[in-house]
Amino acid sequence: MGIVASRHLSAAELQQIQTESGFSPHRIDYLHGQYESLERDDEGRVLRSELLKVPPVAAHPLGQRLVDVYLHPSCGFQHFMHGLSRFRRSASLERKLQAILRMYDSDGDGLLSAAQCDELLGQLPATRRELRAMRWKLKAVMEQQQGRQQGYVTGEDLAYITRGVDLDQSLSLRFN
Incomplete structure (x- = not known):
């Protein structure tokens, strides 16, 4: 059975966004309604302060950084969805950590x-306690670097540093 157009998007737009983001048509329709209801500036761009009010963004522990790096207000709805897709519940913790590293x-x-x-x-x-443990691991990583990018943390290092801290669900977007 094919994808049917939503209240806001054509079937083709919905299919493209679903393919790129991994969100269900229902979730895309919900987020599009949220996005379209946001206040805009004189040039029609969504205001940064409004993006911070979208429920899944507002509830995210790194919401402000998420908006600044991945949800730039002038880039439109598809860009917004692509940014959010990095933090879907079904996204792996590794993918979320890589997205955070980029942030x-x-x-x-x-x-x-x-x-x-x-x-x-x-x-x-x-x-x-978890923060102290992560900072201790960061210090250990910095001290052990020989011949590698000294003084820098890689994605692999970040995964090691955060291991033991339950971040998967807390970094996932929450929808009410």
């Missing part, structure tokens, strides 16, 4: 400095 990677080289990684760790939903 904090200011120069786009796929690596984080120790300071960038420490900033990221401070924003994660973790207990004080």
Whole structure:
């Protein structure tokens, strides 16, 4: 059975967004309704402050950074959906961690400095004990680097540093 057009999107648009994002047609329709109801500036672009009010974005522990990096207001609905898709519940923790690494990677080289990684760790939903453990692991990673990108954290390092902290569900988007 094919995809039927939603209240807001044609069947072709809905199919394309579903293929690219992995969201169900129902979820896409819901998010499109949310997106279209947001206030816009004089040029018709969604305001950043409005994107932060979309329920799954507002509930995300890294919502502000998510908007700044992946949901740029001037890029439109498909860009919005592509940004959100990185944090679907069905996305692997590895994919979410890679997306977070990119969110904090200011120069786009796929690596984080120790300071960038420490900033990221401070924003994660973790207990004080978990945060101390992650910072200890970060320090250990920095000390053990020989012959590699010294002073930088890779995606593999980030996975090691965050291992033992239950981040999968807390980094997933929540829909009411």
